[in-house]
Amino acid sequence: MKLIVFCLFTIYCCSLVKASPMERKKLQEVLRELKMLKQLMMNTPPKDIEDCCCLTALTCFRETLLQHFGISGKYQKKLYKSLNHTLTISGLNFCNTETSTTNCSTCHSHPKEKASEFFNRLESLVQRVRCVDMKLRSAGR
Amino acid sequence: MRAYILFLFAMMSTRLLLLLYLTGHVFAKKSQDVDCLVVNLDYVSCKWNKTGTPEVNYTFYSKLGNDQWKICNHYLTENNVNIGCNQQVDSGDRFKTFRTRLTNGSENFEKGHELKKQVKLNPPTNLTVLNGSDFNLWFYWNHTSPAPLHCVEGEVRFRTNNNNWDFSKVSAGIQKYCINLPSSSSRYELQVRNRIDDSCGESIFWSDWSEPVVWGSNNSTYSKDLMSPWTPVIYLVGVISFILLAMLLMHHERLRIILVPVVPKPSPFLHNIEDWFQFSKGLKDNFKPDYNERACPVREYNYVSQSDVVSSDGSTCSVTTDQTDCSIEHDPEDLSAPFPSNPVSSEEVQKASV
Numbered sequence: 001m002k003l004i005v006f007c008l009f010t011i012y013c014c015s016l017v018k019a020s021p022m023e024r025k026k027l028q029e030v031l032r033e034l035k036m037l038k039q040l041m042m043n044t045p046p047k048d049i050e051d052c053c054c055l056t057a058l059t060c061f062r063e064t065l066l067q068h069f070g071i072s073g074k075y076q077k078k079l080y081k082s083l084n085h086t087l088t089i090s091g092l093n094f095c096n097t098e099t100s101t102t103n104c105s106t107c108h109s110h111p112k113e114k115a116s117e118f119f120n121r122l123e124s125l126v127q128r129v130r131c132v133d134m135k136l137r138s139a140g141r
Numbered sequence: 142m143r144a145y146i147l148f149l150f151a152m153m154s155t156r157l158l159l160l161l162y163l164t165g166h167v168f169a170k171k172s173q174d175v176d177c178l179v180v181n182l183d184y185v186s187c188k189w190n191k192t193g194t195p196e197v198n199y200t201f202y203s204k205l206g207n208d209q210w211k212i213c214n215h216y217l218t219e220n221n222v223n224i225g226c227n228q229q230v231d232s233g234d235r236f237k238t239f240r241t242r243l244t245n246g247s248e249n250f251e252k253g254h255e256l257k258k259q260v261k262l263n264p265p266t267n268l269t270v271l272n273g274s275d276f277n278l279w280f281y282w283n284h285t286s287p288a289p290l291h292c293v294e295g296e297v298r299f300r301t302n303n304n305n306w307d308f309s310k311v312s313a314g315i316q317k318y319c320i321n322l323p324s325s326s327s328r329y330e331l332q333v334r335n336r337i338d339d340s341c342g343e344s345i346f347w348s349d350w351s352e353p354v355v356w357g358s359n360n361s362t363y364s365k366d367l368m369s370p371w372t373p374v375i376y377l378v379g380v381i382s383f384i385l386l387a388m389l390l391m392h393h394e395r396l397r398i399i400l401v402p403v404v405p406k407p408s409p410f411l412h413n414i415e416d417w418f419q420f421s422k423g424l425k426d427n428f429k430p431d432y433n434e435r436a437c438p439v440r441e442y443n444y445v446s447q448s449d450v451v452s453s454d455g456s457t458c459s460v461t462t463d464q465t466d467c468s469i470e471h472d473p474e475d476l477s478a479p480f481p482s483n484p485v486s487s488e489e490v491q492k493a494s495v
Contacts, residue, residue, distance in 0.1 A: 047206075047236070047237060047238050048206035048207050048238055124236050124257060124342065127341050127342040128233055128236040130291075130292065130340055130341050131236075131288065131289065131342065132233060
């Protein structure tokens, strides 16, 4: 009986010793994966987007978001749907087609940037559009 | 000898190094730091005099987005030296990349700027106050920047009677503020400032405070209520009256008994509650549970002398015994009996008169 108890106790102590380095290894793995995600590079439209290329940029932002983050999460799904909404598309469409002569770059041609820069540029694009006076926009069309 | 030479050599090299170090500072290129600010979304103001007035006149170039480099056409000067440049921009240009270049001969300093949040609007204008029909105080203002109304948020500060300022945020798109039910005897002063809202690229700088607007009485500049001069007099009269009353009560027992009657002390022995009250016996009977009151007719009784009575049946003027006695027995010693005494029947009068 005493021998059995002693064996069980030994096994228990060994398991404790083994657990600490396993947890540390797992946490290290998490840090590695986090670093990879932070350095995740995505095709990002430039800061200086021509007026007539805003819609193309929006499409690029939307598809890149879908490709890298998917729509499994609640806010990813909501953001994707909002970026695909007709009101959003019409809001970013302030191109005067009569004077437009620029060719907009394709999404894959944009250089890759970090995820934080990607979201910052998307935010700036939306803020810029909100800043444009509706009267001026309708006059330009 | 050898040691002396070595010592001299060390001293010389130290001095040379020190000299080189000092001269190095003099001949080293000073990099010019340029700070840019978008003023009222009208123009960009860039300055390079943060560390002091430069010694040379620099030429300023700027490049917005994918445009070409442009030379400055409006320099800011100090002691005939260029210290800054103002350049016209559109309201949406702050979202583009902005690069600046300072050149002076071979010197060339380039720098990139993030102008989106480096915005300072002009203070609001036309600040007016109106006393509304709802008896509230309404303040209205305008902004002068080309930004749309929904992009401009405000902050209001006001004070009553020169007390401390109270601050309040005003949401984007709103250019009015209300003070509820102002006091007509108080003085209200209000100022407002604004900045670009978060949804349009929040600016990190607030504008300067607008010119103040004042409403209310000029005479009432103190918030503390001044005590009436009669208040201490009234307090003094009250205290003296109380002392006098206390003295009167102590020395005049009769007055004390009237004002402060003696509370009856109940006897420790058990008695009927009915005995505590000075009721007449008749009234006491009325409180008995088995009391049964019979209805009785009301009659008037008149006193008539027996000599005047002519009765066929020889009856006297007395109350017949077969009739119900509705009167309450009157005790001449009872002071609390509520009912009148000596009732007289009108029927007896009629019998007497017949």
